[in-house]
Amino acid sequence: MIDEKNQAKIEHAVREILSAVGEDPDRPGLVETPARVARMYAEVFATKTAAPFDNYKLFKVEHPTEMVLLKDIPFYSMCEHHLLPFFGTVQVAYVPQHEQVIGLSKIPRLIDYCSQQPNVQERLTVSIATELQRILDPAGIAVSITARHMCMEMRGVSKPGVHTESSYYSGQFKTDLDLKREFLQRIAK
Numbered sequence: 661m662i663d664e665k666n667q668a669k670i671e672h673a674v675r676e677i678l679s680a681v682g683e684d685p686d687r688p689g690l691v692e693t694p695a696r697v698a699r700m701y702a703e704v705f706a707t708k709t710a711a712p713f714d715n716y717k718l719f720k721v722e723h724p725t726e727m728v729l730l731k732d733i734p735f736y737s738m739c740e741h742h743l744l745p746f747f748g749t750v751q752v753a754y755v756p757q758h759e760q761v762i763g764l765s766k767i768p769r770l771i772d773y774c775s776q777q778p779n780v781q782e783r784l785t786v787s788i789a790t791e792l793q794r795i796l797d798p799a800g801i802a803v804s805i806t807a808r809h810m811c812m813e814m815r816g817v818s819k820p821g822v823h824t825e826s827s828y829y830s831g832q833f834k835t836d837l838d839l840k841r842e843f844l845q846r847i848a849k
C-alpha cells in the first residue's frame with residue numbers, strides 16, 4: 661500500500677500536471693481530483709509497496725489430474741511507457757507435482773498481484789509463471805495473455821481493437837509438444 665507521505669507526493673504531482681495542461685486545479689470539478697488520483701494509484705500500483713504474494717493455499721491431492729487450466733481470467737494493468745491501461749484475459753495452466761494443487765481463487769489473486777505495477781505485457785506474462793513456480797513448484801506452466809493497449813488505441817499509432825498475444829511455457833509444456841498442443845486447443849475453444 662502506498663503510504664500517506666507518498667500519496668501526498670502524488671497529489672502534488674497531479675496538481676502540477678493539471679496546471680501544466682492549462683487547467684485550474686482549484687476549480688470545483690478538479691479540486692478533489694489530486695487526492696482521488698492518489699487513492700486510485702494506491703490501488704493500481706499496490707504491488708511495489710506490498711509484501712510478496714503469500715496469500716495462497718496448497719492442497720494435497722493423491723494422483724492429481726494432468727493439467728489444471730483456468731481460462732479467461734480478466735486483468736487490468738498499466739503500461740510502463742505511458743501509464744495508460746492495458747487489459748484483457750489470461751489463460752493459466754499447470755501440471756501438478758508433489759501431489760499438490762493450489763486453491764483456485766489464488767491464481768486470479770496472483771495475476772492481480774503481478775498486474776499492480778507499471779508493466780509491459782511480456783514481463784507480466786513471465787512474472788505470473790515465475791510466481792506460480794515459486795509458490796507451487798508444478799511440473800510445468802503455460803501462461804497466455806491477450807490484451808488491448810490504450811496507448812496504441814487512443815493516441816500515437818491510434819489502432820483501436822488490436823489484440824496482442826504473448827505466451828510463456830516451462831517444464832513439461834516445453835518438453836511435451838502434445839501437452840502444449842492440448843493447451844492451445846483448449847484455450848482456442
Ligand SMILES: Nc1nc2c(ncn2[C@@H]2O[C@H](COP(=O)(O)OP(=O)(O)OP(=O)(O)O)[C@@H](O)[C@H]2O)c(=O)[nH]1
Pocket residue numbers: 739740741746779780781782809811812815816817
Ligand atoms: N513490447 C511492448 N511494447 C509496449 C507495451 N506497451 C506499450 N508498448 C510500446 O512501447 C513503445 C514506446 O515507444 P516510444 O517510441 O518510446 O514512445 P512513443 O513515442 O510514445 O511511441 P508511440 O506509441 O509509437 O507513439 C511503443 O511502441 C508502445 O507501443 C508492451 O506491453 N510491450
Ligand SMILES: [Zn+2]
Pocket residue numbers: 739740741742743744809811812
Ligand atoms: Zn504504453
